Amino acid sequence: MYQIIINTEQCDGCEECVNICPSSVLVLVDGKCTVQNVDDCAGCMSCVEACPNQLVTVDEI
Ligand code: SF4
Ligand code: SF4
Known part of the structure; x- marks a missing residue:
């Protein structure tokens, strides 16, 4: 999750x-x-790396 x-x-x-x-x-x-749909997130961090403005954070909970 x-x-x-x-x-x-x-x-x-x-x-x-x-x-x-x-x-x-x-x-x-x-x-x-x-x-x-956060439940489908696999935690791959692609979105974190893709944002040119560093606006996305993904943490395992
Ligand atoms: S970490 Fe970002 S790119 Fe990867 S599955 Fe989750 S939401 Fe999608
Ligand atoms: S600026 Fe907004 S739409 Fe573009 S990658 Fe960052 S969070 Fe996503």
Whole structure:
């Protein structure tokens, strides 16, 4: 189980994290990255690495 925290205030909606996630965990809502189904997160950290603004944090819980 993973916890995903996104600093949506600074998110510019570039969609890099959304597109790279192999499990479709993240979606864009109103131009901001949003966690859609955290249960499918595999903790691969691709979204963390993909965000050009370092806005995504993934922690095992
Ligand atoms: S850690 Fe991997 S599986 Fe989880 S949301 Fe990010 S890209 Fe998707
Ligand atoms: S990669 Fe970063 S800036 Fe781009 S949509 Fe995701 S959280 Fe927002």
